[in-house]
Amino acid sequence: MTDYPGYIYATTIALGGVFGYVKAGSIPSLFFGLTFGGLAAYAANRTSVNPKNAILAFVVSSVLFIVMGVRFYKSGKFMPAGFVSTLR
Template sequence: MEDFYVTIPYGLVVLGGGVAGYVKRGSKASLAAGAGFGGALLLAGALSVWAFACGHSGNLFATVLQTVCAVALTVVMGIRYIKTRKVMPAGIIATISALVLIFYVYKISNGGNKVYVPVSAA
């Protein structure tokens, strides 16, 4: 299974959560974090789709970006959940991020995401 099948929906959920936090509570921090992380994940997904369409099984920048985003969201939202005990949104995002992170680590550790590093022709 290609990583973009997970990364793009994950990015949409994070982005949607940020927008929902802004609409519901007026939280600019939620909007900024959701847009930042969601946009980064959507970029990583698009790069993975592009690499796949070109016949490669991965893109180094996309792999690093999506993994870093998943780690950051797991840690930050996990800590927030521990402090507040609020399932929505901290517990849900921490859980989804942890599951996605497990997928990324599994994919990388099994060599299923051989990354494509573009090299310019000399």
């Protein structure tokens, strides 16, 4: 069974990194967005093959939840940190 929510999550993360680069010229946003988006896509692939392979998806989404949650808490701005921390 294909993990469509996982692929949508991965695409959202990757596009967020690209958008951060285009809007603000942020190379770290591009790098981390593509890195975590790629990891999330790989995790979605592994989960699609065997639903018991969800540990990578859990780790990637947990790291993003913590990092972006802290950024949201410090900045008080919902976009993009608050939005990303509420995904998945």
